[in-house]
Amino acid sequence: MAKVIVVTSGKGGVGKTTTSAAIATGLALRGFKTVIIDFDVGLRNVDLIMGCERRVVFDFINVINGDAKLHQALIKDKRVETLSILATSQTRDKDALTEEGVERIIAELAPLFDYIVCDSPAGIERGAHLAMYFADEAIVVANAEVSSVRDADRMIGLLTSKSRRAEQGQPMPQHLLLTRYDAERVERGEMLKVEDVQEILAVPLLGVVPECPSVLQASNVGMPVVLDDKSPAGKAYLDAVGRILGEETEIVIPRVARRGFIDRLLGRTA
Amino acid sequence: MSLMNLFRRSPRGTADAARERLQILLSHERAELNSPDFLPQLQRDILNVIRKYVEIDDQRVQVKLDSDRNFSVLEVNIELPSDGERRFPPAP
Ligand SMILES: Nc1ncnc2c1ncn2[C@@H]1O[C@H](COP(=O)(O)OP(=O)(O)OP(=O)(O)O)[C@@H](O)[C@H]1O
Numbered sequence: 001m002a003k004v005i006v007v008t009s010g011k012g013g014v015g016k017t018t019t020s021a022a023i024a025t026g027l028a029l030r031g032f033k034t035v036i037i038d039f040d041v042g043l044r045n046v047d048l049i050m051g052c053e054r055r056v057v058f059d060f061i062n063v064i065n066g067d068a069k070l071h072q073a074l075i076k077d078k079r080v081e082t083l084s085i086l087a088t089s090q091t092r093d094k095d096a097l098t099e100e101g102v103e104r105i106i107a108e109l110a111p112l113f114d115y116i117v118c119d120s121p122a123g124i125e126r127g128a129h130l131a132m133y134f135a136d137e138a139i140v141v142a143n144a145e146v147s148s149v150r151d152a153d154r155m156i157g158l159l160t161s162k163s164r165r166a167e168q169g170q171p172m173p174q175h176l177l178l179t180r181y182d183a184e185r186v187e188r189g190e191m192l193k194v195e196d197v198q199e200i201l202a203v204p205l206l207g208v209v210p211e212c213p214s215v216l217q218a219s220n221v222g223m224p225v226v227l228d229d230k231s232p233a234g235k236a237y238l239d240a241v242g243r244i245l246g247e248e249t250e251i252v253i254p255r256v257a258r259r260g261f262i263d264r265l266l267g268r269t270a
Numbered sequence: 271m272s273l274m275n276l277f278r279r280s281p282r283g284t285a286d287a288a289r290e291r292l293q294i295l296l297s298h299e300r301a302e303l304n305s306p307d308f309l310p311q312l313q314r315d316i317l318n319v320i321r322k323y324v325e326i327d328d329q330r331v332q333v334k335l336d337s338d339r340n341f342s343v344l345e346v347n348i349e350l351p352s353d354g355e356r357r358f359p360p361a362p
Protein backbone atom coordinates (compact mmCIF):
# COMPACT_ATOMS: atom_id res chain seq x y z
CA MET A 1 0.00 0.00 0.00
CA ALA A 2 1.42 3.35 -1.01
CA LYS A 3 2.40 6.01 1.45
CA VAL A 4 0.88 9.38 0.53
CA ILE A 5 3.20 12.39 0.91
CA VAL A 6 1.90 15.91 0.39
CA VAL A 7 4.23 18.78 -0.52
CA THR A 8 2.60 21.97 0.70
CA SER A 9 3.45 25.50 1.86
CA GLY A 10 0.52 27.89 2.02
CA LYS A 11 2.52 30.58 0.24
CA GLY A 12 2.98 30.46 -3.53
CA GLY A 13 6.23 30.20 -5.44
CA VAL A 14 8.37 28.80 -2.63
CA GLY A 15 9.38 25.65 -4.51
CA LYS A 16 6.62 23.05 -4.00
CA THR A 17 6.53 21.79 -7.57
CA THR A 18 10.33 21.73 -7.81
CA THR A 19 10.36 19.79 -4.54
CA SER A 20 7.58 17.37 -5.51
CA ALA A 21 9.35 16.53 -8.77
CA ALA A 22 12.72 16.14 -7.04
CA ILE A 23 11.44 14.01 -4.15
CA ALA A 24 9.26 11.80 -6.38
CA THR A 25 12.14 11.24 -8.79
CA GLY A 26 14.56 10.64 -5.91
CA LEU A 27 12.26 7.98 -4.40
CA ALA A 28 11.87 6.35 -7.81
CA LEU A 29 15.66 6.33 -8.30
CA ARG A 30 15.86 4.31 -5.09
CA GLY A 31 13.67 1.73 -6.77
CA PHE A 32 10.33 2.65 -5.18
CA LYS A 33 7.31 2.72 -7.45
CA THR A 34 6.32 6.36 -7.24
CA VAL A 35 3.63 8.54 -8.76
CA ILE A 36 3.48 12.33 -8.63
CA ILE A 37 0.01 13.91 -8.77
CA ASP A 38 -0.50 17.55 -9.76
CA PHE A 39 -3.23 19.07 -7.54
CA ASP A 40 -2.77 22.56 -8.99
CA VAL A 41 -5.84 22.36 -11.20
CA GLY A 42 -5.92 25.13 -13.81
CA LEU A 43 -2.23 25.98 -13.34
CA ARG A 44 -0.66 22.72 -14.24
CA ASN A 45 3.12 22.62 -14.12
CA VAL A 46 4.26 19.20 -12.95
CA ASP A 47 4.12 18.00 -16.58
CA LEU A 48 6.53 20.79 -17.63
CA ILE A 49 8.95 20.26 -14.76
CA MET A 50 8.93 16.51 -15.45
CA GLY A 51 9.31 17.11 -19.20
CA CYS A 52 6.22 15.14 -20.25
CA GLU A 53 3.93 18.02 -21.28
CA ARG A 54 3.51 16.69 -24.80
CA ARG A 55 2.45 13.28 -23.60
CA VAL A 56 -0.57 14.39 -21.57
CA VAL A 57 -3.75 13.05 -23.15
CA PHE A 58 -5.94 12.40 -20.14
CA ASP A 59 -5.53 13.93 -16.71
CA PHE A 60 -6.44 13.61 -13.03
CA ILE A 61 -9.77 15.43 -13.51
CA ASN A 62 -10.73 13.20 -16.47
CA VAL A 63 -10.18 10.19 -14.20
CA ILE A 64 -12.15 11.75 -11.33
CA ASN A 65 -15.04 12.45 -13.70
CA GLY A 66 -14.91 8.96 -15.17
CA ASP A 67 -13.98 10.25 -18.65
CA ALA A 68 -10.80 8.15 -18.66
CA LYS A 69 -9.39 5.13 -16.88
CA LEU A 70 -6.52 5.62 -14.49
CA HIS A 71 -4.07 3.64 -16.65
CA GLN A 72 -4.86 5.92 -19.61
CA ALA A 73 -3.91 9.01 -17.60
CA LEU A 74 -0.77 7.69 -15.91
CA ILE A 75 2.35 8.78 -17.82
CA LYS A 76 5.43 6.63 -17.38
CA ASP A 77 8.66 8.61 -17.05
CA LYS A 78 11.15 7.86 -19.84
CA ARG A 79 14.24 8.19 -17.63
CA VAL A 80 13.28 6.48 -14.39
CA GLU A 81 11.35 3.28 -14.88
CA THR A 82 9.62 3.26 -11.51
CA LEU A 83 8.26 6.80 -11.87
CA SER A 84 4.82 7.87 -13.16
CA ILE A 85 3.10 11.22 -13.52
CA LEU A 86 -0.57 12.09 -13.17
CA ALA A 87 -0.95 15.51 -14.74
CA THR A 88 -3.85 17.80 -13.97
CA SER A 89 -6.29 19.75 -16.08
CA GLN A 90 -5.25 23.12 -17.46
CA THR A 91 -8.78 24.20 -18.36
CA ARG A 92 -10.79 23.28 -15.27
CA ASP A 93 -10.55 24.87 -11.84
CA LYS A 94 -10.13 23.59 -8.31
CA ASP A 95 -13.86 22.98 -7.92
CA ALA A 96 -13.41 20.05 -10.28
CA LEU A 97 -11.74 18.27 -7.36
CA THR A 98 -14.13 16.48 -5.04
CA GLU A 99 -13.23 14.80 -1.78
CA GLU A 100 -14.92 11.62 -2.93
CA GLY A 101 -13.11 11.73 -6.30
CA VAL A 102 -9.68 12.30 -4.80
CA GLU A 103 -10.24 9.56 -2.24
CA ARG A 104 -11.26 7.12 -4.97
CA ILE A 105 -8.23 7.83 -7.18
CA ILE A 106 -5.81 7.60 -4.26
CA ALA A 107 -7.39 4.28 -3.26
CA GLU A 108 -6.97 3.06 -6.83
CA LEU A 109 -3.30 4.15 -6.97
CA ALA A 110 -2.39 2.83 -3.52
CA PRO A 111 -1.96 -0.86 -4.42
CA LEU A 112 0.04 0.00 -7.56
CA PHE A 113 2.68 2.23 -5.95
CA ASP A 114 4.99 2.56 -2.94
CA TYR A 115 4.76 6.37 -2.81
CA ILE A 116 2.16 8.88 -3.97
CA VAL A 117 3.57 12.43 -3.98
CA CYS A 118 0.90 15.15 -4.05
CA ASP A 119 2.03 18.55 -5.37
CA SER A 120 -0.25 21.04 -3.61
CA PRO A 121 -1.33 24.36 -5.06
CA ALA A 122 -0.62 27.51 -3.03
CA GLY A 123 -3.24 28.81 -0.63
CA ILE A 124 -5.42 27.02 1.89
CA GLU A 125 -8.54 26.60 -0.26
CA ARG A 126 -10.07 23.49 -1.75
CA GLY A 127 -7.11 22.37 -3.91
CA ALA A 128 -4.61 22.69 -1.08
CA HIS A 129 -7.03 21.10 1.38
CA LEU A 130 -7.65 18.06 -0.80
CA ALA A 131 -3.95 17.68 -1.61
CA MET A 132 -3.16 17.29 2.09
CA TYR A 133 -6.36 15.67 3.38
CA PHE A 134 -5.46 12.05 2.56
CA ALA A 135 -1.74 12.36 3.28
CA ASP A 136 0.14 10.03 5.61
CA GLU A 137 3.05 12.44 5.84
CA ALA A 138 3.67 16.08 4.90
CA ILE A 139 6.62 18.04 3.60
CA VAL A 140 6.14 21.71 4.44
CA VAL A 141 8.22 23.83 2.08
CA ALA A 142 9.31 27.27 3.26
CA ASN A 143 11.77 29.99 2.38
CA ALA A 144 13.72 31.90 5.04
CA GLU A 145 11.44 34.90 4.82
CA VAL A 146 8.66 36.25 7.09
CA SER A 147 5.57 35.67 4.97
CA SER A 148 6.61 32.20 3.93
CA VAL A 149 7.30 31.20 7.54
CA ARG A 150 3.98 32.56 8.72
CA ASP A 151 2.10 30.72 5.97
CA ALA A 152 4.02 27.53 6.73
CA ASP A 153 2.94 27.87 10.36
CA ARG A 154 -0.68 28.19 9.27
CA MET A 155 -0.31 25.12 7.07
CA ILE A 156 1.23 23.14 9.94
CA GLY A 157 -1.80 24.10 12.04
CA LEU A 158 -4.16 22.87 9.31
CA LEU A 159 -2.25 19.61 8.84
CA THR A 160 -2.45 19.04 12.57
CA SER A 161 -6.18 19.71 12.80
CA LYS A 162 -7.85 19.29 9.39
CA SER A 163 -6.17 16.32 7.71
CA ARG A 164 -7.93 12.96 7.77
CA ARG A 165 -5.28 11.52 10.05
CA ALA A 166 -5.80 14.40 12.48
CA GLU A 167 -9.58 13.92 12.35
CA GLN A 168 -9.09 10.24 13.15
CA GLY A 169 -6.94 11.19 16.13
CA GLN A 170 -3.71 9.93 14.58
CA PRO A 171 -0.50 11.94 14.49
CA MET A 172 0.32 13.66 11.21
CA PRO A 173 4.09 13.37 10.62
CA GLN A 174 5.52 16.57 9.15
CA HIS A 175 8.90 17.65 7.87
CA LEU A 176 10.19 21.12 7.17
CA LEU A 177 12.14 21.65 3.98
CA LEU A 178 13.82 25.01 3.65
CA THR A 179 14.37 25.88 0.01
CA ARG A 180 15.98 28.69 -1.98
CA TYR A 181 18.36 29.19 0.93
CA ASP A 182 20.83 31.92 0.18
CA ALA A 183 23.82 31.53 2.51
CA GLU A 184 25.30 34.89 1.50
CA ARG A 185 22.19 36.78 2.46
CA VAL A 186 21.92 34.86 5.71
CA GLU A 187 25.52 35.71 6.43
CA ARG A 188 24.79 39.39 5.85
CA GLY A 189 21.93 39.17 8.34
CA GLU A 190 19.34 39.83 5.64
CA MET A 191 17.65 36.46 5.76
CA LEU A 192 16.49 34.22 8.57
CA LYS A 193 18.89 31.45 9.58
CA VAL A 194 17.95 27.78 9.34
CA GLU A 195 18.03 27.54 13.13
CA ASP A 196 15.63 30.49 13.47
CA VAL A 197 13.06 29.07 11.07
CA GLN A 198 13.30 25.65 12.62
CA GLU A 199 12.94 27.01 16.12
CA ILE A 200 9.92 29.11 15.15
CA LEU A 201 8.10 26.34 13.29
CA ALA A 202 9.18 23.49 15.58
CA VAL A 203 8.84 20.79 12.93
CA PRO A 204 11.74 18.38 12.25
CA LEU A 205 14.01 19.59 9.48
CA LEU A 206 14.19 17.40 6.38
CA GLY A 207 16.82 19.42 4.59
CA VAL A 208 18.03 22.75 3.32
CA VAL A 209 18.05 23.31 -0.44
CA PRO A 210 20.30 26.14 -1.58
CA GLU A 211 19.21 28.82 -4.03
CA CYS A 212 20.85 27.52 -7.16
CA PRO A 213 20.82 28.38 -10.90
CA SER A 214 20.70 24.68 -11.78
CA VAL A 215 17.03 24.59 -10.69
CA LEU A 216 15.99 27.02 -13.40
CA GLN A 217 18.18 25.27 -15.94
CA ALA A 218 16.68 21.88 -15.09
CA SER A 219 13.17 23.33 -15.41
CA ASN A 220 14.06 24.79 -18.81
CA VAL A 221 14.68 21.33 -20.17
CA GLY A 222 12.00 19.49 -18.22
CA MET A 223 14.33 17.53 -16.00
CA PRO A 224 13.81 17.09 -12.25
CA VAL A 225 16.85 18.70 -10.62
CA VAL A 226 17.92 15.47 -8.86
CA LEU A 227 18.92 14.08 -12.25
CA ASP A 228 21.59 16.78 -12.51
CA ASP A 229 24.43 15.21 -10.56
CA LYS A 230 26.39 18.46 -10.45
CA SER A 231 23.61 20.49 -8.88
CA PRO A 232 23.97 21.38 -5.18
CA ALA A 233 20.17 21.67 -5.00
CA GLY A 234 19.80 18.22 -6.56
CA LYS A 235 22.25 16.83 -4.03
CA ALA A 236 20.32 18.40 -1.15
CA TYR A 237 17.11 16.85 -2.47
CA LEU A 238 18.69 13.41 -2.76
CA ASP A 239 19.85 13.66 0.86
CA ALA A 240 16.31 14.66 1.86
CA VAL A 241 14.98 11.56 0.09
CA GLY A 242 17.34 9.45 2.16
CA ARG A 243 15.97 11.05 5.32
CA ILE A 244 12.39 10.32 4.25
CA LEU A 245 13.52 6.71 4.03
CA GLY A 246 14.80 6.91 7.58
CA GLU A 247 18.51 7.48 6.96
CA GLU A 248 20.03 9.64 9.65
CA THR A 249 22.49 11.67 7.65
CA GLU A 250 23.69 15.00 8.91
CA ILE A 251 21.95 17.96 7.31
CA VAL A 252 24.40 20.15 5.45
CA ILE A 253 23.56 23.81 5.96
CA PRO A 254 24.87 25.85 3.04
CA ARG A 255 27.56 28.25 4.17
CA VAL A 256 29.46 30.97 2.40
CA ALA A 257 32.89 29.84 1.29
CA ARG A 258 35.35 31.74 3.46
CA ARG A 259 37.52 34.19 1.59
CA GLY A 260 41.10 34.68 2.64
CA PHE A 261 42.45 38.02 3.81
CA ILE A 262 44.28 38.63 0.53
CA ASP A 263 41.12 37.95 -1.46
CA ARG A 264 39.23 40.40 0.69
CA LEU A 265 42.00 42.95 0.33
CA LEU A 266 41.79 42.65 -3.42
CA GLY A 267 37.99 42.56 -3.35
CA ARG A 268 37.91 39.15 -4.99
CA THR A 269 34.89 36.97 -4.45
CA ALA A 270 35.20 33.30 -3.65
CA MET B 271 35.61 48.49 -0.81
CA SER B 272 36.82 50.60 2.09
CA LEU B 273 39.58 49.38 4.31
CA MET B 274 37.20 49.43 7.29
CA ASN B 275 35.01 46.77 5.72
CA LEU B 276 37.87 44.32 5.79
CA PHE B 277 37.91 44.27 9.56
CA ARG B 278 34.35 45.04 10.51
CA ARG B 279 32.17 42.13 11.61
CA SER B 280 28.98 41.77 9.62
CA PRO B 281 26.47 44.36 10.83
CA ARG B 282 23.33 43.36 12.70
CA GLY B 283 20.94 42.77 9.83
CA THR B 284 17.19 42.87 9.60
CA ALA B 285 16.90 39.09 9.99
CA ASP B 286 16.87 39.47 13.77
CA ALA B 287 13.89 41.79 13.52
CA ALA B 288 12.17 39.23 11.27
CA ARG B 289 12.73 36.49 13.82
CA GLU B 290 11.43 38.53 16.73
CA ARG B 291 8.33 39.70 14.87
CA LEU B 292 7.51 36.17 13.80
CA GLN B 293 7.91 34.76 17.29
CA ILE B 294 5.44 37.27 18.73
CA LEU B 295 2.97 37.07 15.87
CA LEU B 296 2.84 33.30 15.64
CA SER B 297 2.32 32.76 19.34
CA HIS B 298 -0.81 34.94 19.06
CA GLU B 299 -2.03 33.34 15.87
CA ARG B 300 -1.64 29.83 17.23
CA ALA B 301 -3.64 30.70 20.34
CA GLU B 302 -6.42 32.19 18.22
CA LEU B 303 -6.53 29.28 15.84
CA ASN B 304 -6.79 26.80 18.66
CA SER B 305 -9.66 28.55 20.36
CA PRO B 306 -12.91 26.69 19.76
CA ASP B 307 -15.61 28.19 17.55
CA PHE B 308 -18.12 28.56 20.36
CA LEU B 309 -16.23 31.24 22.28
CA PRO B 310 -17.82 34.28 20.60
CA GLN B 311 -21.32 32.85 21.11
CA LEU B 312 -20.51 31.97 24.72
CA GLN B 313 -19.36 35.54 25.24
CA ARG B 314 -22.64 36.89 23.83
CA ASP B 315 -24.72 34.51 25.97
CA ILE B 316 -22.90 35.46 29.16
CA LEU B 317 -23.36 39.11 28.31
CA ASN B 318 -27.10 38.62 27.82
CA VAL B 319 -27.50 36.81 31.13
CA ILE B 320 -25.67 39.56 33.00
CA ARG B 321 -27.75 42.20 31.26
CA LYS B 322 -30.83 40.82 32.96
CA TYR B 323 -29.38 42.16 36.21
CA VAL B 324 -27.04 45.03 35.38
CA GLU B 325 -26.41 47.18 32.39
CA ILE B 326 -23.02 46.46 30.95
CA ASP B 327 -21.19 47.23 27.71
CA ASP B 328 -20.03 44.65 25.24
CA GLN B 329 -16.42 45.33 26.10
CA ARG B 330 -16.77 44.35 29.73
CA VAL B 331 -17.02 40.60 29.26
CA GLN B 332 -13.90 38.78 28.09
CA VAL B 333 -13.79 35.05 27.50
CA LYS B 334 -10.50 33.27 26.98
CA LEU B 335 -9.48 29.66 26.77
CA ASP B 336 -5.98 28.61 27.80
CA SER B 337 -5.03 25.10 26.89
CA ASP B 338 -2.24 23.21 28.48
CA ARG B 339 -1.13 19.70 27.62
CA ASN B 340 -3.32 18.18 30.36
CA PHE B 341 -6.17 20.61 30.95
CA SER B 342 -7.87 23.74 29.70
CA VAL B 343 -8.89 26.77 31.69
CA LEU B 344 -11.84 28.87 30.62
CA GLU B 345 -11.27 32.34 31.93
CA VAL B 346 -14.30 34.63 32.08
CA ASN B 347 -13.60 38.17 33.05
CA ILE B 348 -16.63 40.33 33.85
CA GLU B 349 -16.06 43.90 34.76
CA LEU B 350 -19.09 45.33 36.56
CA PRO B 351 -19.77 49.04 36.46
CA SER B 352 -18.89 50.90 39.65
CA ASP B 353 -21.72 51.85 42.07
CA GLY B 354 -21.87 55.34 40.67
CA GLU B 355 -22.50 54.14 37.14
CA ARG B 356 -24.71 51.21 38.08
CA ARG B 357 -28.20 51.40 36.71
CA PHE B 358 -30.69 48.60 36.84
CA PRO B 359 -32.55 47.86 33.70
CA PRO B 360 -36.21 48.81 33.64
CA ALA B 361 -38.49 46.20 35.11
CA PRO B 362 -39.92 43.97 32.36
N1 LIG C 1 16.49 25.99 -4.97
C1 LIG C 1 16.12 26.86 -5.92
N2 LIG C 1 17.03 27.68 -6.49
C2 LIG C 1 16.66 28.56 -7.45
N3 LIG C 1 15.43 28.69 -7.91
C3 LIG C 1 14.48 27.90 -7.41
C4 LIG C 1 14.76 26.95 -6.38
N4 LIG C 1 13.60 26.31 -6.05
C5 LIG C 1 12.64 26.84 -6.84
N5 LIG C 1 13.15 27.80 -7.65
C6 LIG C 1 12.42 28.61 -8.64
O1 LIG C 1 11.35 29.25 -7.97
C7 LIG C 1 10.22 29.35 -8.81
C8 LIG C 1 9.02 28.73 -8.11
O2 LIG C 1 9.25 27.35 -7.92
P1 LIG C 1 8.06 26.30 -7.93
O3 LIG C 1 7.25 26.41 -9.17
O4 LIG C 1 8.64 24.97 -7.60
O5 LIG C 1 7.22 26.85 -6.70
P2 LIG C 1 5.75 26.45 -6.25
O6 LIG C 1 5.74 26.56 -4.77
O7 LIG C 1 5.35 25.15 -6.83
O8 LIG C 1 4.88 27.61 -6.89
P3 LIG C 1 3.28 27.69 -6.96
O9 LIG C 1 2.83 28.11 -5.59
O10 LIG C 1 3.01 28.70 -8.00
O11 LIG C 1 2.79 26.30 -7.32
C9 LIG C 1 10.59 28.63 -10.10
O12 LIG C 1 10.98 29.61 -11.03
C10 LIG C 1 11.77 27.76 -9.72
O13 LIG C 1 12.63 27.55 -10.79
Ligand SMILES: [Mg+2]
Binds near residue numbers: 016040120
Ligand atom coordinates in the same frame (compact mmCIF):
# COMPACT_ATOMS: atom_id res chain seq x y z
MG1 LIG D 1 3.60 24.62 -7.96
